[in-house]
Amino acid sequence: xxxxxxxxxxxxxANLTQEQLGNGICSVTHVSKIERGITEYSSEITTxxxxxxxxxxxxxxxxxxxIEKHLHRLHNSIIMQKLEEAEATINELEECSILYAxxxxxxxxxxxxRYYLLQGNVEQAKKLILPIQKNQSKLPLYEIxxxxxxxxxxxILKKDYFQAIDVLKTINTDHxxxxxxxxxxxxxxxxxxxxxxxxxYAEKVLxxxxxxxxxxxxxxxxxxxxxxxxxxxxxxxxxxxxxxxxLIQTCETFxxxxxxxxxxxxxxxxxxxxxxxxxxxxxxxxxMQSWEKNSSFFLLSFSGYIRSSNEGDLLEKNxxxxxxxxGMSLAKHSNEPLYSILFTLLYYEIEDxxxxxPYINEIAIPFFKQNGQFxxxxxxxxxLFSHYSHTQQIDKAITVAQSLIKx
Numbered sequence: 001x002x003x004x005x006x007x008x009x010x011x012x013x014a015n016l017t018q019e020q021l022g023n024g025i026c027s028v029t030h031v032s033k034i035e036r037g038i039t040e041y042s043s044e045i046t047t048x049x050x051x052x053x054x055x056x057x058x059x060x061x062x063x064x065x066x067i068e069k070h071l072h073r074l075h076n077s078i079i080m081q082k083l084e085e086a087e088a089t090i091n092e093l094e095e096c097s098i099l100y101a102x103x104x105x106x107x108x109x110x111x112x113x114r115y116y117l118l119q120g121n122v123e124q125a126k127k128l129i130l131p132i133q134k135n136q137s138k139l140p141l142y143e144i145x146x147x148x149x150x151x152x153x154x155x156i157l158k159k160d161y162f163q164a165i166d167v168l169k170t171i172n173t174d175h176x177x178x179x180x181x182x183x184x185x186x187x188x189x190x191x192x193x194x195x196x197x198x199x200x201y202a203e204k205v206l207x208x209x210x211x212x213x214x215x216x217x218x219x220x221x222x223x224x225x226x227x228x229x230x231x232x233x234x235x236x237x238x239x240x241x242x243x244x245x246x247l248i249q250t251c252e253t254f255x256x257x258x259x260x261x262x263x264x265x266x267x268x269x270x271x272x273x274x275x276x277x278x279x280x281x282x283x284x285x286x287x288m289q290s291w292e293k294n295s296s297f298f299l300l301s302f303s304g305y306i307r308s309s310n311e312g313d314l315l316e317k318n319x320x321x322x323x324x325x326x327g328m329s330l331a332k333h334s335n336e337p338l339y340s341i342l343f344t345l346l347y348y349e350i351e352d353x354x355x356x357x358p359y360i361n362e363i364a365i366p367f368f369k370q371n372g373q374f375x376x377x378x379x380x381x382x383x384l385f386s387h388y389s390h391t392q393q394i395d396k397a398i399t400v401a402q403s404l405i406k407x
Contacts (some may be wrong), residue, residue: 002037003041003046003057003061004034004035004036004037004041005037005101005102006055006057006060006061006064006098007031007034007035007046007049007053007057008035008101009097009100009101010050010053010055010060011053013097014053014054016053018032019031021052021053022049025045025048025049026045026049031049034046034049060098063096063098064098064102067093067098067099067102067104068104070089070092070093070096071093071104071107071108073085073089074089074090074108074111074115075111075114075178077089078118079178079180079212079214079217080214080216080217081118081217083115083118083119086118087115090112090115093108103140106132106139107142107143107146109131109132110128110129110143110147111146112128113125113128113129113154114149114150114153117153117157120157122157125150125154126154129150129151129154132147133147133151141176142176144175145171145175145176146176146178148167148168148170148171148176149168149176149178149180149181149184151164152164152165152167152168152171152181152188153184155167155188156184156187159191159371159372159373160372161191161372161374162192164184165185165188165189168185168188179204179205179208180205182201182202182204182205182208183202183205183209183220185197185201186198186199186200186201186202186205186224187224189201190224190227190228191372191374191375192374193374193378195228195229196228198224198227199224199225199228199229202221202222202224202225203225205217205221206221206225215250215254216254216256216259219251219259220259222243222247223247223262223263223266226243226247226263226266237270237274241267244266247263248260248263248264251263257290258290261287261291261297261301262287262297264284264286264287264290264301265284265287265301268281268282268283268284268287268301268304268308269304271283272304272307272308277308277309277311277314278314280312281305281308281312281314284301284302284304284305284308285305287301287304288301288302288305293330294330294333294334296334296339298330299327299330299331299334299336299339299342299343300339300342302323302327302330303327303339303343303346305323306320306323306327306346307346310346310350317350320350321350321351324343324346324347324350324351327339327342327343327346328340328343328344328347331343337367338367338371338373341364341367344359345359345360345364345380357384357387360380360384361384365377365380365381368380381400381404382404384400385397385400385401385404
C-alpha cells in the first residue's frame with residue numbers, strides 16, 4: 001500500500017475534505033492524485049500533509065509493514081490450533097487502525113473467520129465471509145484461494161460435505177501454499193464414507209504437518225487414516241491396534257486429552273465392527289471417562305457402550321434399560337436431536353423390537369440423510385434391507401437397495 005492511501009485514511013478519519021487538507025500546501029487535484037497513487041510527490045508535501053493530520057508518516061509506513069508479519073503469525077497459529085496465540089494476534093491487529101485502509105483487510109477478515117470456525121462459531125464466521133464472497137472477483141489470487149479454504153471449512157461445519165469438496169478441490173496450490181486444506185478434503189470425504197479418497201488426501205497432508213512439527217494436526221490426520229483402514233478385513237488388525245496405542249501414547253505425552261478420547265472411541269468402534277464386543281465395551285467405557293457427561297462425544301461413546309453391551313449380552317436387560325434412560329435424559333438436555341434418536345434406537349432394540357424398523361425407516365434414516373450423517377444412514381439402511389429381505393417384504397427391500405446403490 002502506498003503513502004497516498006495512508007494520507008487518505010487519516011484524512012477521512014479526521015473528517016477533512018481534500019481541499020481542507022491541501023489548503024496552503026497543494027491543490028485539491030494534487031491531493032487527489034497523491035491519495036490515488038497516480039502522481040509523483042515530494043517528501044516535503046507528504047510531511048506537511050501528515051503534520052496537518054497529526055501523524056508521523058514513516059511510523060505509519062513501518063506499522064503497515066508489520067501487518068503482513070502479524071497476518072502470517074495469525075494464519076500459522078490457526079493451522080497449529082493455538083487459539084490463545086491467535087486471539088492475541090487478532091487483538092493486536094484490531095488495535096492497528098491503519099489495517100482497515102490497507103490491502104490486507106480482506107485477508108484479516110478471512111483469517112478471523114477461520115478463527116471463529118475453529119471455535120465452531122459458524123454464524124460469526126458467516127458475517128465476515130459473505131461481504132468478501134460478494135466481491136471475490138476483485139480479490140488477489142491468494143485471497144481468492146484463502147476464501148475457498150474458509151468456505152470449505154464453513155460447509156463442513158454445516159455438514160454440507162459435497163459442497164465443501166466442490167469448493168476445496170478448486171484451490172490452486174500455485175497461489176495458495178497452505179496444504180492444510182488437504183486435511184479438510186480428507187475429513188469431508190470421510191464424512192461421506194468415501195474411504196479411499198479420505199485416506200488419499202490425509203496421506204498427502206501428513207508430511208506437510210510433520211514438516212511443521214505440528215503434532216496436534218499429525219494426530220488428527222493419522223486418526224482419519226486409521227478410521228479408513230480400521231475395519232478392513234484384508235489388513236492385519238494387530239498393526240491397527242499398534243497404531244492406536246502409539247497415537248494414544250503420543251496424546252498422553254503432549255496432554256491432548258480430547259484427542260486421546262476420540263482415538264479411544266474410534267478404536268472401540270473398530271472392535272465393534274469386527275464383532276469383538278467385549279473389547280469394544282471396555283474401550284468405549286475408557287473413552288467415556290475422558291468426556292464431560294453433557295458433551296456430544298460422551299453421548300456417542302455412551303451409546304456405543306450400551307450397544308456393545310446389548311449385542312454381546314454383557315449386561316442384564318434391567319441394567320441396560322437404566323443406562324438407556326440415563327442416555328435419553330442426557331440427550332434431551334443436550335438439545336441435539338441426533339443423540340435422542342440414537343438412544344431411542346437403543347430403547348427399541350432392547351425393549352420394543354417391533355417398533356424398531358418403522359422408527360428406522362420413518363425417523364432415523366431421513367434425519368441422518370438430512371443432517372449429513374451418511375455413515376449412520378448407510379449402516380441403518382443395510383440393517384433395514386436385511387430385515388425386509390428376511391421378512392419377505394421384497395418391494396421395500398428393493399427400495400432400500402436402490403437407495404444404498406446411490407450412496
